[in-house]
Amino acid sequence: GKGSKKFQPQFDVLSDGWRQPGSSIKPLVYLIGIDDKTMTASTMFMDVVTNFAPSGAKPFTPTQADGAERGPVRLRSALQFSLNVPAIKAGFLNGLEHQYERTKDFGITYPKTALPVASQSIGTLEVHPIDMISAFGMIGNGGVLMPHHTIVKILDDNDVQVWPPKDAKPAGERVVSRQAAYIMTDILAGNTNPKVNPFWAKWRVTDGVTGSKTRPAAYKTGTTSDNKDVHAYGYLAMPSSKTEPALVAGVWMGNSDNTPNDGKLSLDTSAPLWSAILSDASKGLKIEGFGRTKPKGLVTATVDAFTGLKPSGATRKTVEELFLPGTAPTKS
Numbered sequence: 588g589k590g591s592k593k594f595q596p597q598f599d600v601l602s603d604g605w606r607q608p609g610s611s612i613k614p615l616v617y618l619i620g621i622d623d624k625t626m627t628a629s630t631m632f633m634d635v636v637t638n639f640a641p642s643g644a645k646p647f648t649p650t651q652a653d654g655a656e657r658g659p660v661r662l663r664s665a666l667q668f669s670l671n672v673p674a675i676k677a678g679f680l681n682g683l684e685h686q687y688e689r690t691k692d693f694g695i696t697y698p699k700t701a702l703p704v705a706s707q708s709i710g711t712l713e714v715h716p717i718d719m720i721s722a723f724g725m726i727g728n729g730g731v732l733m734p735h736h737t738i739v740k741i742l743d744d745n746d747v748q749v750w751p752p753k754d755a756k757p758a759g760e761r762v763v764s765r766q767a768a769y770i771m772t773d774i775l776a777g778n779t780n781p782k783v784n785p786f787w788a789k790w791r792v793t794d795g796v797t798g799s800k801t802r803p804a805a806y807k808t809g810t811t812s813d814n815k816d817v818h819a820y821g822y823l824a825m826p827s828s829k830t831e832p833a834l835v836a837g838v839w840m841g842n843s844d845n846t847p848n849d850g851k852l853s854l855d856t857s858a859p860l861w862s863a864i865l866s867d868a869s870k871g872l873k874i875e876g877f878g879r880t881k882p883k884g885l886v887t888a889t890v891d892a893f894t895g896l897k898p899s900g901a902t903r904k905t906v907e908e909l910f911l912p913g914t915a916p917t918k919s
Contacts, residue, residue: 605713611809622767629895632673678708694721720837727822730768775805819861
């Protein structure tokens with residue numbers, strides 16, 4: 588039917604709609620820095636209210652929804668708990684123009700009028716949700732971006748497959764290193780682990796919608812400040828069997844006319860739907876973790892839990908962290 592202004596069934600929001608991704612853009616922001624070796628999973632950011640506006644401009648002082656400041660946080664925790672100030676600081680470390688162009692490498696497209704701005708790191712620039720699914724799939728695919736395909740295969744009137752050729756392998760493009768993609772996956776996988784993130788892990792993926800066994804998965808949600816759009820994007824570990832599918836899923840929820848919804852956050856809406864979709868789609872598949880695809884060359888090092896640097900005599904707590912070769916901290 589024709590629906591209404593709010594609900595337009597003929598309008599494909601995922602592919603044609605422009606929507607703010609909110610915090611779901613943050614993994615791409617940090618992935619760029621990790622891949623560039625300008626930051627690591629243990630880079631420490633100060634989560635304190637900061638004015639990011641140029642001198643003389645109207646102040647831009649974003650905060651968390653709860654208004655709290657967390658002080659020193661490492662990149663891993665800053666992303667897992669979706670802190671805004673560290674993400675914006677990471678954008679400046681990346682360079683706003685460089686970050687803008689690199690996200691295009693990940694399959695993201697923007698409206699023609701879009702420009703790199705400080706707030707892009709917390710998802711204010713509009714994107715197509717289908718492109719976000721591709722970008723998350725790229726991370727799960729070890730840094731290789733695959734092209735969109737909406738048709739699986741074409742058969743002729745004799746049921747002979749004419750496209751794609753049976754021996755053809757889909758062509759992908761490597762856009763980040765396998766090691767950087769794995770580190771990001773390792774961070775995002777914590778969002779489905781109750782011991783790491785008790786909030787988002789409520790909507791972990793299981794072996795079937797009502798299943799009890801947890802299926803390792805990596806995901807990130809996003810909610811715009813005015814609740815017009817709520818998102819969830821994530822993926823399962825690559826299967827060891829070549830006959831089983833690699834699964835990535837994305838959820839956008841909102842109104843077709845871009846009006847605000849009833850105030851629901853992604854944790855209450857898109858996250859449970861994302862979990863249910865992947866739990867159902869993966870039912871019956873072998874449960875596999877991400878460790879099987881851990882690439883060679885990654886370094887594990889012990890760091891100070893607060894500074895992210897090499898432990899010193901003042902260190903009270905340490906954690907193990909993953910690093911690209913040559914990026915583990917050498918100073919305390």
